[in-house]
Amino acid sequence: MTADPAPVPPPADLPKNSFGATPDPWIAAARLDYGADRTLASAVRDQVVHVATAPERDRVEEKLLAALASPDARPAGRAFLCEMLALAGSARSVPALAALLRDPATSDAGRYALEAIPGPEATAALRDALAVLAGPARAGVVGSLAARGEEVRS
Amino acid sequence: MAPLIVPSRVLGQAAPSRRIAVGIVGCGNIADSHFEALLGRPDDVRIVAVCDVDRVRVEAALARVNRAYGDAGCRGHGDFRELNRRPDVDAVFICTPDHWHALVGIDAARQGKDIYVEKPLTLTIREGRALVEAVRKHGRVAQHGTQHRSMKRFRDAAEYVRSGGLGRLERIDCFIPPNNRHVGATWEPEPVPPGLDWDRWLGPAPWRPYSAVGCHYNFRFIADSAYGQVTNWGAHYLDIAQWALDRDASGPVAVEGRGQFPASGLFTTATRVDFTVHYAGGVPVTCRTRHEGGGTVRFVGERGWVDIARGRMSASDPRLLREMQAPGKAVSLPVSDDHHDNFFASMRSRQRPIADVELGHRTTTVCNLGQIAMVLGRRLQWDPAREEFVGDEMANRLRGRAMRAPWSLA
Numbered sequence: 203m204t205a206d207p208a209p210v211p212p213p214a215d216l217p218k219n220s221f222g223a224t225p226d227p228w229i230a231a232a233r234l235d236y237g238a239d240r241t242l243a244s245a246v247r248d249q250v251v252h253v254a255t256a257p258e259r260d261r262v263e264e265k266l267l268a269a270l271a272s273p274d275a276r277p278a279g280r281a282f283l284c285e286m287l288a289l290a291g292s293a294r295s296v297p298a299l300a301a302l303l304r305d306p307a308t309s310d311a312g313r314y315a316l317e318a319i320p321g322p323e324a325t326a327a328l329r330d331a332l333a334v335l336a337g338p339a340r341a342g343v344v345g346s347l348a349a350r351g352e353e354v355r356s
Numbered sequence: 357m358a359p360l361i362v363p364s365r366v367l368g369q370a371a372p373s374r375r376i377a378v379g380i381v382g383c384g385n386i387a388d389s390h391f392e393a394l395l396g397r398p399d400d401v402r403i404v405a406v407c408d409v410d411r412v413r414v415e416a417a418l419a420r421v422n423r424a425y426g427d428a429g430c431r432g433h434g435d436f437r438e439l440n441r442r443p444d445v446d447a448v449f450i451c452t453p454d455h456w457h458a459l460v461g462i463d464a465a466r467q468g469k470d471i472y473v474e475k476p477l478t479l480t481i482r483e484g485r486a487l488v489e490a491v492r493k494h495g496r497v498a499q500h501g502t503q504h505r506s507m508k509r510f511r512d513a514a515e516y517v518r519s520g521g522l523g524r525l526e527r528i529d530c531f532i533p534p535n536n537r538h539v540g541a542t543w544e545p546e547p548v549p550p551g552l553d554w555d556r557w558l559g560p561a562p563w564r565p566y567s568a569v570g571c572h573y574n575f576r577f578i579a580d581s582a583y584g585q586v587t588n589w590g591a592h593y594l595d596i597a598q599w600a601l602d603r604d605a606s607g608p609v610a611v612e613g614r615g616q617f618p619a620s621g622l623f624t625t626a627t628r629v630d631f632t633v634h635y636a637g638g639v640p641v642t643c644r645t646r647h648e649g650g651g652t653v654r655f656v657g658e659r660g661w662v663d664i665a666r667g668r669m670s671a672s673d674p675r676l677l678r679e680m681q682a683p684g685k686a687v688s689l690p691v692s693d694d695h696h697d698n699f700f701a702s703m704r705s706r707q708r709p710i711a712d713v714e715l716g717h718r719t720t721t722v723c724n725l726g727q728i729a730m731v732l733g734r735r736l737q738w739d740p741a742r743e744e745f746v747g748d749e750m751a752n753r754l755r756g757r758a759m760r761a762p763w764s765l766a
Contacts, residue, residue: 236545236564236565237542237543237544237545237565237567237622238542239541239542239620240619240620240621241541241619241620244617244619244620245619251731251732251733251750252732252733253750278564281562281563285562288753288757288758289750289753289754290750309761310562310563310758310760310761313758313761314562314757314758316758317757317758318753318756318757318758320749337762338761338762339761339762341761341762341764342758342759342760342761342762342763342764343761344764344766345758345759345761345762345763345764345765345766346758346764348764348765348766349482349756349758349764349765349766
């Protein structure tokens with residue numbers, strides 16, 4: 203009689219058969235990469251589009267801004283968070299978005315949200331950026347101001 | 357030697373020998389049917405320019421056109437602005453991904469070109485209104501590519517419904533097919549293939565790295581570019597609902613929907629579409645995914661129902677179909693039996709075509725309303741005169757979107 207072979211120990215990292223703490227979807231959304239699983243970002247989207255009250259929107263906006271400020275934020279994650287702020291952002295989001303707007307590397311993401319946020323704060327941020335941006339990024343700002351019904355000399 | 361192509365405006369509107377010179381922007385999937393139709397026409401129309409951001413497609417289109425004409429008279433472009441500025445081009449066919457329609461169309465109108473825009477008219481409601489305004493401002497003819505308007509069976513149905521053939525109309529059901537492509541929950545960025553200008557392909561859409569499954573054809577399943585079957589097929593059948601309801605210059609007053617969207621993966625448009633728009637007067641129009649049977653529009657009235665698709669018709673009672681197809685109904689609608697013929701005739705007459713840009717915008721707006729309601733998952737009130745949602749700021753923000761620099765509607 204032959205003894206049963208010893209069971210093969212599982213590898214140290216076996217995602218399909220292991221589990222851990224549920225990741226914070228807001229942080230996971232900030233760390234999103236192009237092509238990666240975006241299930242947790244979709245959970246964030248669900249929360250954003252279903253806000254029903256002003257306090258809920260404030261809470262969601264706060265979480266989006268905190269995620270956006272994460273040092274681990276990736277380009278895809280940043281673009282996603284700005285897409286969400288285009289839906290739920292208010293004047294409170296403008297300073298963080300204005301900082302993105304003024305950096306050519308992140309300008310499109312910041313402007314995506316700023317163009318959609320009503321109010322003079324967002325308009326002022328776009329106008330202020332005209333003085334520091336050039337080339338395509340500046341042309342984009344001119345277009346966003348026009349989309350908001352603002353007159354601007356290009 | 358290339359033939360001399362004289363722009364029709366040089367010869368004047370009344371010149372009997374006038375030949376219309378066409379440029380085609382976007383040489384992929386949907387352009388194929390236009391190439392086939394235009395190259396098969398008599399000598400009244402000639403394709404003189406083709407444009408695509410994929411050089412492989414430009415070269416294939418050039419070879420096809422020049423082979424058909426037996427010369428080298430057609431020229432290729434990688435930038436639509438070059439084509440739009442050619443003085444010998446009279447009409448521009450816009451066959452690009454949806455996120456480009458407004459920009460190419462507005463530029464063409466500003467350059468004095470007439471326009472044939474594939475459906476949906478534009479990606480967003482705001483873009484659609486901007487395109488309508490540009491067409492009107494510059495006095496251009498613009499045909500929307502909802503060619504059901506030029507098919508007798510759909511005209512018959514619209515006339516029949518408007519004439520009260522079904523008695524009191526109770527509802528209209530539009531069925532659209534499911535997505536015909538699927539990709540998994542993750543995807544890999546890939547090197548851009550030689551000849552493709554990926555940055556220009558993206559244009560106003562948010563930047564993402566290239567992947568083959570996220571480019572040609574499949575753009576329609578990525579919400580940065582299109583709204584899936586809502587706009588791909590919904591534009592056709594919702595268009596006939598609008599026609600039958602006589603709402604070509606207006607639209608619904610409310611919308612509600614529950615769609616299913618993929619939680620991960622490159623594709624972001626609804627895998628199951630289900631929304632209802634409500635018109636003043638009380639007739640609901642539904643739009644739903646149907647996995648068997650394909651696309652169709654079904655009119656339900658107190659006398660029964662008729663169900664009309666491109667390739668077939670059915671009814672609760674065959675007598676209704678006979679009545680529907682009989683001449684002499686109380687309401688007669690403008691007749692067009694060929695969408696291209698109608699467009700070119702409108703160019704010559706300077707009259708509005710059968711699928712004028714305004715009604716194309718209104719139909720595309722219905723698609724957008726359904727998309728927005730499904731994304732938000734709540735009932736929305738819509739003011740078709742002001743083209744804005746009532747009391748829902750988030751929904752109103754979804755009427756438009758910022759374009760990636762340097763592109764804009766300005």
